[in-house]
Amino acid sequence: MNVITISREFGSGGRELGKRLADIPGYTYYDREIEADIAKRLDMDEGYISRSIEQGAVMNIPLHFGRTLASPYMLRQQIDIPVEKQRVLKEIAATSHCVIVGRAADVILAEHKPFKIFVYADMQHKIKRCQSYSAPGENLTPGELKKSIKKMDAKRREYLTMFGVSDWGDKKNYHLCINTTGMEIKKIAPHIAEYAKEWF
């Protein structure tokens, strides 16, 4: 099956691009469904799984709670989540043409020879984009947003090191690197979709 993966800087519009690329007839966009599936299989909370995938295994779990060592059961969960994630991603790739944003899918699904996209933008553009998505009352200052964006990207970079990728965002790892600064994602998505078809 044809797999398109999107890696992206936080706030660059990678998720929107992913959703729009899935307008290609026959393609499905996978997002929260991945965590929902893992949660169901492991009988765990979906939000907890999302955070774990975002921040990497082990990091979420302190070795001690007060004086008590983390239980083998909790540590076991930390191993199960990445294993299940890989299983879910591979099942998706085996059964449908798909667009997957983040989740180290470009590395995990390497054997499927995905078309790999990296989406980025300049900081000002990312801040503006984040502001436009903020819920009322949740408005952070540009300075705070810049800090959050950098922190999220650092987490993504760190997460990828778990898969042996030490150069997240290096253009050599991708087929197409898209700078969304000053571009309307709605308008560029159809051209990227056409471009990606040439890979398969």
Added chain:
Amino acid sequence: MNVITISREFGSGGRELGKRLADIPGYTYYDREIEADIAKRLDMDEGYISRSIEQGAVMNIPLHFGRTLASPYMLRQQIDIPVEKQRVLKEIAATSHCVIVGRAADVILAEHKPFKIFVYADMQHKIKRCQSYSAPGENLTPGELKKSIKKMDAKRREYLTMFGVSDWGDKKNYHLCINTTGMEIKKIAPHIAEYAKEWF
């Protein structure tokens, strides 16, 4: 006027892409014409100008020939070439929609807000591409080609430092970075042309 600039790794197919992008109705591809125009204005040899632009001013000219200092006339030429180059590029950009490959056009024409493309590929792909272009009897070994490719890219990187660019090839400097490994330039060019239109 709309300006598309292409920066590229040696052997990645940037020139072919430039030519094909100029199939966009109304666009003109500028290549050797630039050096020919400079040569005419300065009454100098076109090949000499090409080498000078490729390798950077001053570098071509030793300060001494035997015991004789390089003449002020020769040094003057080294100043005139980059000045004329900038003039020619700006004239082109002012009079026609255009595609310009290399020549630091992305920096020199910054005020025209060009759509900036960077073309790259993995080394194996570039070697193969260079081999396919070699004239009979000029076949270099893959090892020799790899060395030449690296040398050319180092020169391009160094040339750009003359314009204050210390990070040639860094994706943040471009709107679109295109990995041509495993892609047919003939097939992807129309999609890139459509994409570029969204910039203007």
